[in-house]
Amino acid sequence: MIESTLPIGVPLLLLGGAIVTVGAGLVRRSAAWPITLVVLVLSALVSVRQLLVVLAEGPLTHRLGxxxxxxxxxxxxxxxxxxxTSVVVVIALLVLLYARDAVRRETPEEEVPFFALLQVLLLGLTGMVLTGDLFNLYVFFEISSLAGYALVGLGSREAPVSAFRYLLLGSLGAxxxxxxxxxxxxxxxxxxxxxxxSxxxxxxxNPTxxxxxxxxxxxxxxxMALFPLHGWLPDAYTYASSTATAVIxxxxxxVSAYVLIRVLFFVCDPALRATIPVGSTVAWLAATGIVVGSVMAIAQSDVKRMLAYSSVAQVAYIGVGIGLGTPFALIGATLHILSHATMKSCLFLVTGSVQLQTGRRSLHSYEGLGRVMPWTFAGFTLAALAMIGIPPTAGFFSKWYLxxxxxxxxxxPIVLIVVASSLLTAGYFFRLMEKIYANPSPSLKAxxxxxLARISIMALGAGVxxxxxANFWFVGEVLQPALPATLRLTGM
Amino acid sequence: MIDLFIGRWPYVLTVVLMLIGLYGMLVKENFLKKLIGMNIFQSAIILFFIVHAFKWGATVPVYDHHLGDAVEAYINPIPHGLMLTAIVVSVATTGVGLALLVRIYRAFGTLEEPQVLERMQSRNRS
Amino acid sequence: MEAATESIRPFLAIIVSMLAIPLIVASGEKRPNLREAWTLIAATIKAGLVFSMLPAVLAGETFTCRLLEISPGVALELEADPLGMIFAIVASTLWLLTSFYSIGYVRGAGEHKQTRYFASFALCLSATIGISFAANLLTFFVFFETLTLATYPLVLHKETEEAKAGARKYLCYTLPAGLALLTAIAITWGLAGTMDFRAGGILNGSMATTGQLRILFVLFILGVGVKAGLMPIHSWLPAAMVAPTPVSALLHAVAVVKAGVFGVLRVTGFVFGPELLGDLGTGTALAWIAGITLTMASLLAMKQDNLKRRLAYSTVGHLSYIVLGAALINAWSWTGATLHLMFHATMKITLFFCAGAIYVRTHKVNISDMVGIGRQMPFTMTAFAIGSLGLAGIPGINGFVSKWGLASGAVAAEQPIFLGLLVLSGILNAAYFFPIVHQAFFKQNDAFPRLGEASPLMVAPLCVTAALSLLLGVAPNIGIHAWELANLTARAVTGGAI
Structure with a gap:
């Protein structure tokens, strides 16, 4: 363990950023976005630097006070x-590029609070990831949750209701x-x-x-919205503003999945895990969640809601990986954290753009959009293929490892579910793609x-x-050294 | 069976409180009552920590020259410190919850869940 | 053993048409000539790269190219071995011809969204060459799925309800198949510890119980068999005929379905191997499925009045010839199967080209409407006659050579029943093709408007493929040394020689 101030860099930056944003926002409302952008760029640099240092020199530690x-x-x-941490900050940065115009149009009154809350949310999330203390983690957990409730509540007229329900369930979870x-x-x-x-x-x-x-x-x-505790998610994602959904x-x-990995595989050792039946329970519930989430996604007629249910299924893939707990499964779970973050943010940015440009959100109304928004839907297509798990996209490889x-x-049975669920995913995405590309809609103006939004969508699409x-570079260079020695692949 | 509860009644009490809170959150139809239920639930957890930290015959954890280094003479300060934080969190959560309730009331004119849902749906249909 | 040389050429052959895609898209609908130039340039370079490897491969060398690692111990790896070369030569040569033909067709028929069409086409060809050069199962799978996806917009191309239904059906068959293949690959890796294709197989009987290996084989065949049009999982193929004719020609006579049978060859010869297939008894089972398919498909073809649908069923039947050869797996049958992979392509693409030329010129799709057409379009219908004679197995055309190999294989495997099925199928082929030729040339139809041939861009390619069929029928070892290549791979896989 090397003493360093790097670990507190990102949370401190975000904390300072949030305060400055509120202060500057009182004077000039339009200052909120540039300040947030600067803070996130700095945070991204710090987090990447931190990643490089950790990979080169080993774990870092910082003692508060x-x-x-x-x-x-x-x-x-x-x-x-x-x-x-890097995943969280970089994805947030890309979404922020999209956010400038979107926030101004969707929630013009709340521009300053939105960007301040966004930084508080990220402060909480990065804090959860970086802390080495279980109770401190709870505090960051609540910070991120509170910012999350508020962000969700800033959306449409229905948003406060779903945010309130989210708050009740979230507090229960905390x-x-x-x-x-x-x-x-x-x-x-x-x-x-x-x-x-130790x-x-x-x-x-010990039964306790x-x-x-x-x-x-x-x-x-x-x-984490793991089945059957996912009830809050669909409403929260559906009614929140497009930017809030694309971040959250x-x-x-x-991040919750990360904490689960941290607790189950770093705090508990293998002998201990064997005595607690948590792993197999999580794996089976998650496998059920994959099916339930996918089937529910097929049943939706609102695209955003469909993606929300698809999140339930996709998060369950991570749950399956954590539950199985074998070296390959853990690679799958950790890789899916990255790949799903990339593809889901891309998809939500596209639905957000469509809603801003045309006001449309139902599956049916997406007809012919591929023609008038070619770049946007190029990104969408890539992300959708990754969701289905078509090689050589990122989504394929995380499923492959699972x-x-x-x-x-x-x-x-779990292998069967993971494999066959691709078909369900293909079911709801190809239905949409067919509408987007094959149904001309001549009156459409968009x-x-x-x-900026186009850059972020294309960057995420290409990232997939x-x-x-390059998945194996990540697996070999980043994910493998990051896992406990007993859970690495042999011979690597 | 009785043995299980004798001497543990504070724990039993916290569990009862917790269940009351849970009941309020899940069964009550008024959003405000749900929020109160959540508060009761959180209080129960705070009490659970405090009860655990309690020791008969011990005093506040401030260094006392008469007691010296006798650890058993002080109560454990860490749970109290933690719970101060937890109380702050709980207050903040309540604050956010109330703010959301204000927005809900402005949008729908009621805090009764069935009515709110009804008005949400009727708007979506129109 | 063969000497392996590190070379980037297999990779270049794949990537060249992928690089053409952005250029095609950038040129767009406004500059069609520039756009088509990119297609032709890429096709020429691709064919050139593939052919440049041929002499060394014939001399017993192979070219390997190891790219990024994509899974522990498994890289995106390419290897140009004789079997891969056969498929790559077929695909790249015919792409070049089809490109000319496509230009004539889409302009002649006034198709919409030509940019998307040419871009998808280029991606399909990258995937096909990738499949042929894939050195291990995972690489194969990556390109196999890419091909599925790149074909989807082409089947959907017309965007009518029928096209959508066909495209949906296509996905409903190929996506589950892909997943079966994926599972089979993962299991194979667990059993054998490797995913490399190795002539003679990587699995053996000691790795798992007979039952497990049989299930694994079934998973593999489900995975590749859908594209190979094995019955009863063939019905996407006639439905996909709704696509524009060049797509049907190249993809549903050459690339997609041949990728399927190529997969069968890889699975039987390079994953399981002749010995294990014999021990499991799955080789014979597969041979029976193929035998039934090739008979049934010929019978069904007779009932079709739509020319393209008749050709589709004929394709289903001829694919099973190749599967039969792969399943019997001796030196003769393997030679016949690999030759048929190549020769069927030249003949069938001729027939599809003819169907397209007739459609563009007359807008007729049904055989019953094509009475007397031979006098209007003599070149087209002569080419058609050559192709159909070849498919029926008349000596002098290349179809006879490969069928001869397959028939000898059935004899060598001491399974005369399959010899009987092959002969029967030849007769049926004649029965469903000859009436078309007969009524085209020997029946008068005064009601037919005088139209003449389609544009030279369409007629030239189909004459070339017909001439190739004739040439290879007379001298099967000429030019690309097809006979020798087939022998090379047969010797490597089965250990026997002809």
């Missing part, structure tokens, strides 16, 4: 957390997580992750431990969105392809 762990709060960064931490604290007397990890092996077989883990997993699953959908659930992991674990072709 100089207090040594386990008493003090520690920010600990290893490969995995540096990776997820409370469960807190209870779990409480039990863990009762058992171990410590809140530092590394410290708890104490836990002596407690194998099972309760503690179950509560933590339940709380995190709720925030790709990264918020992924399939390999499932075969290794001998869980044939264009591609402005340059690049990530797919």
């Amino acid at each position: 100089g207090w040594p762990p386990p008493i003090g709060i520690e920010f600990a960064v290893d490969g995995l957390s540096a990776f997820v 409370s469960f997580y807190l209870m779990g931490v409480g039990y863990l604290y009762v058992l171990t007397g410590s809140l530092n992750m590394a410290d708890v990890a 104490i836990l092996p002596g407690l194998i077989g 431990l099972t309760i503690a883990m179950t509560m933590m997993v339940a709380g995190l699953s709720l925030k 959908a790709p990264i918020m659930t992924k 399939v390999l992991g499932g075969i290794n674990a001998g869980e044939w 264009n591609d969105p402005g340059m 392809l690049v990530l797919g072709v």
Whole structure:
């Protein structure tokens, strides 16, 4: 562990940015976006630099206020957390390019709060990823959630209702997580992750431990929208403004998935995991979630809502990987964090652009849009193919690793579900594509969105392809060193 | 069976509180009552931590020259510190919740869930 | 063993038509001549690259090209071996001819969205060459799925309800097949620890129980068999005939379906191998499926009045010839199968080109309307006659050579029943093709307007392919040394020689 101030860099930048945004916004409303852009560019640079340093030199640590762990709060960064931080910040930066015009048109009154809240949300999410303390994680969990509720609530007239429901369920999830931490604290007397990890092996077989883990997993699953705790997600995504959805959908659930990995595979050791039936439960619930999410997505007539249900299914892929817990499955899960974040943000940006340009959002009204918004729908097509899992896109390879992991674990029904679910996904995406490209609609007047939005859509669309072709570079250079030694592929 | 509860009644109490809160959140139809339920639920968890930190015959965790380094004479300060944070979080959540309720009331003129849903749907249809 | 040379040429052969796509799109509808120039340039370069590797491959060398690793221990890897060369030569040569023909066709028929058409076409060809040079299962799969996807807009091209239904049906068959193939690949990797294609197979009986290996084989055949048009999973093929004729010609007579049978060849010869297939008994089972398909398809072809649909069923039948050869897996049958892969392509593409030329000129699609057309379009119908004679297996045309190989294979495998089926199918072929030729030339039809031949851009390619069929029938080893290539791969896979 190397002492460094890098780990607190991103959260501090975002905290400062949020305050400055509010201050400057009081004077000039239009200052909010440029300030946020500067802050996010800096954050992205810091997070990438942090990733490179961690990969080159090993994990970093920072003691808040100089207090040594386990008493003090520690920010600990290893490969995995540096990776997820970079994903969060970079995706948010790309969405921000789109946000300038969109926020001004969708929620003109709330421009300043929107960008301030966006930074608070990212502060919470990066904090969750970077902290090495279980209770501190709860605090960041709530910071991100509160900013998330507010962002969702800024959308359409219906948005506050879905945001309020999200708030009730989200608080319930956070409370469960807190209870779990409480039990863990009762058992171990410590809140530092590394410290708890070293104490836990002596407690194998303690029934309270099972309760503690179950509560933590339940709380995190709720925030991750893992079936059957996904009820809040469709409404929240559907009614939120397009920018809010495009930020929240790709990264918020992924960070919770990251925390789940952190708790199950870093805090618990393999012997301990074997005594708690959490893994197989998560795997099976997630496999059910894949089917339920996909079937529900097929049943929707609103494109945004369809994508929301598809998120339920896609997050469940990550859940399957975590639940199976074999080296390949974990690669699949971590890679899917990245690939799904990329493709889902692209898809939501496209639906947002369509809504801004034409006011359309139902499946039926997408007819002929491929002709008038060619660039936008080129990105959409790439992302949709990745969602289905067509090689060589990123989505294919994360599923490929999940399939390999499932075969290794001998869980044939899960392999079958993961493979066959591609068909369901193909079902709802090709239905849409056929409308977009094959049904001419001569009266349609619309264009591609402005340059900034087009850049972000195209960058994400191209990213899906690049990530797919270069997936093994990520796996070998970033994801493998980031996982615990016992969960790496042998011979790598 | 009784043994399980004797000496643990504060824990039982927190569980009862928790269930009351959960009942309010899930069953009540008024959004404000749901929010109150959530508050009760969070309070129960805060109490759970505090109860755990409680020790008979111990004093506040401020260094006392008469007691010296005798650890058992002080109560554990960490859960209290944590719960101060949790209370702040809970207040903030309530604040955001209330703000959302104000927006809902402005948009729909009611806080009763069935009516709100009805008005949402009728608007979507029109 | 063969010497392997590191070379970037296989990769270039794939990428060249992909690089043409942005140029095609940038040229757009406004500059059609420039756009078509890009297609022709890419097609020429591609064919040139493929042919430049031929002499060395004939001399026993192979070209390998290892690109990025895409999964632990598995890279996007290309290898130009004799079998791959056969398919690559067919695809690249016929793409060049089809490009000329396409230009004549889409302009003659006034098709819309020509840019999308040419761009998708180029992508299809990249995928096809990728399939032929893929050195391992995962690379094969990547290109196989790319091909599925690139074909989708082409089937959908007309955007009518019928086209949409055909495209939907196409996806409904090929996507599940892709998933079966994916599962089979993942399992194979778990069993054999490798995904490389190796002549003689990578699996053996000690890796899993007989039952498991049989299931694996079924998964593989489901995966590649859909594109190969095996019954009962063939019915996407006639439905996809709604596409423009050059698409049907190149893709549904050459690229897509041949990718399917090529996959069958790779699976039987390079994943399972002759020994394991014999032990499992799955080779014979597959041979029976192929035998039934080729008989049934010929019978169904007779009932079709739409010319393209009749050709489609004929394709289904002829694909099963190749599958039969792959399933019997001895030196003769393998030679016959690989030759038929090549020779069927030249004959069938001739027939499709003719159908397209007739459509552009007369807008007739039904055979019953084509009475007396031979006098209007003598070149076209003569080419048609040559193609159909070849498919029926008349000596002097290349179809006879490959059928001879297959028939000898059936004899060598001591399965005379398949010999009988081959002969029967030849007769049926004659029965459904000859009436078309007969009524075109020997029946008068005064009601027919005087139209003459289609544009030279269309007639020239079909004359070239007909001439090729004749030439290869007389001298099968001429030019590209097809006979020798087929022998090379047969020797590598089966260990036997002719």
